[in-house]
Structures are given as C-alpha cells and as structure tokens.
Amino acid sequence: MATANNALLLMLVAASGFFDLKERKIPNKITFTGILIGLIFNLITGGWLGLFQGVVGMFVGLAIFFLPFVMGGMGAGDVKLMGAIGALMGWKFSVMTALYSAIVGGVMVVIHLAYTGKLRETLKKMLYALINLLLQFFIRLGYSETVYKAHEKFSKNGQDYKKIYIPYGVAIAGGAVLVLIAYKQGFPIF
Template structure:
C-alpha cells in the first residue's frame, strides 16, 4: 500500500507540473527514487531492492529510444523509470502498454481539435503509397505542425493508474 500511495502522489504532482509547465522536475523524481530504493531495502531486503533496480532499468529502457529520437522528454523517461523502481518490472511493462494506448488516443484527439487530422492522414497515405513504388516524396506536413507537443506525462500517469485499477491495487491506505 505504501508504494501505491507514493506512486499516486508522484503521478498527481508530475501531471500537474507537466500540464502547467511541460516539465517533470528532478526535484520530485530523484528524492522519490531514493525513497523507493530505501523503502524496498528496508521493507523487503536486498531481494526487493534488486527487483526495484531491475524495474527502474526496464522503465528507463522503454522510453530511452524515443527520447534519443527526439520524441520524448527526459522527464518522461525518468518518470517511467521511477514507476518501475516503485512497482517493479512487470508493473512498468503492463503500464507502458496502457500508456501507449492512452498516448495514441491523446494524440488523435489533439489532431482532431487542432483540425490537422485530415492533413496528417492524407500525408501518411501518400507517403506509404509512394513507398510501395519506391518513390520518396517530401512530407505534406508542415514542420511547424511537428512542433505541437502535449504533456506525455499524462499518458504515463494514465497507464499506471489503469494498471493499478486492473490489478486491484488502488488501495492507498
């Protein structure tokens, strides 16, 4: 229950700062990471600490490549890694599936509200169609449109909360 409480409090703080400022702060992530590691060590011994460290690296690796490609912020990577440190590798793997679904839905809704869905789908269709014949055309999407971002920490938090609900672990006290 302690780890669920800590996770939910972390997610609330990170979602608020991510929505308001598009930032997930290290001053929230790193102290919580230390608390997670120490709690696992004190409550479960070295075996739980090892499991927490493995969960950290699994969460980190899930978003590390998208971060390297420029599609993800460093705060998002650290947040998912921290979720893995708090709840373990299986939890973070399952959460990342829900996170991807939530993130895709959020991006789709964003495209609809920004009235870019038609242009994006048309550009994708022409790109794939021309690749079939070995023709590579420049994208119809304006580079300024690609700068539109949204706080992906919300998708990460949504994935973790859905996973908590599905495993019946949303008992905070």
C-alpha cells in the first residue's frame, strides 16, 4: 500500500470521526470529497484499471452498510464514508474495515453501557430475547402450552429494549486504522 493512500485515508477517517463524534453527523463535503479524491488518486496511480478498481471499491463500500442503513441501524454518512474508503483503498480494504469496525463498535457499546450503568440490564434483556427466539422455534415445531407460556413471559421481559446510538464514524475510523496496523504487521488483507 502506498504511503500517500494511507495518509489520505487517515485524513479522511480522522475528519469523519471528529465530525461524527462532535455533531453526530458526517458531512457530505467530507465523504463526497473522499470518494472523488479516491477515484482520482486511483486513476492517476493505476490508470483506467486503477479507476475501475476504485469504482468497484466504492460500490462494495456503499453496499456493505446499505442494508443496516435501510433498517435504521446507521446513518447515511457512515455508508458514504465506507464508499469513500472503498474508492480510495479498494474493495478488500473496505470489507476488512467493516469487520474491524464491527469489533470497535461493539467495544464502544460495551464501554458506553458500563459507563451508564446499563450493561447488566442490557445483557439480561439480550438473554431474554435470545431465549424468546429459541422458544419461538420450538412453538413452530409443534404447539405446546408450556412453551407458549414461557414465550409470553420472555417476550414481555425483553420488550422495552432501547436502541443504543454510537457515533459509528468513530468505529469506522478505528476499524480502518486497525486494518492499516494489521497490514503493516504483515497480516494480509485477504
């Protein structure tokens, strides 16, 4: 990986993470500029093949978080940020960034829950929801009054689960940095 690529990536994710943390939004001027710079950079360094790889990376990056965005799990800025990362670094890097971002995001949620004192309560509700899914499976296999009553109990106990919002641009930034570190340590991206 070229040093210029890495420097551009670090500037992109640092700016995105900063704005997402501060304003809970990643501005279009950052993500669209990132996409444009990524495509131009790949055209200059790799010709038409480089541009093609940047376009593929952009679409893969956009596709990775499109479904979570449609389901309300993340903002459009997060999706566009992944598109910019893919345009600059390629599709393999964007896939690995998404995986590492999930780990960073999970750690951020656990820290947030521990800090707010809601970790135990949330884990309990998650357990109820998991048991509820298992009971639903057993009900579909064959109706049983005992299983149905247990299902009702666990459904009521897990209903008041509230979404936890974190600035996922920070998680994406952390994931991208971890991918760079892993690559520098000799771990292949794919």
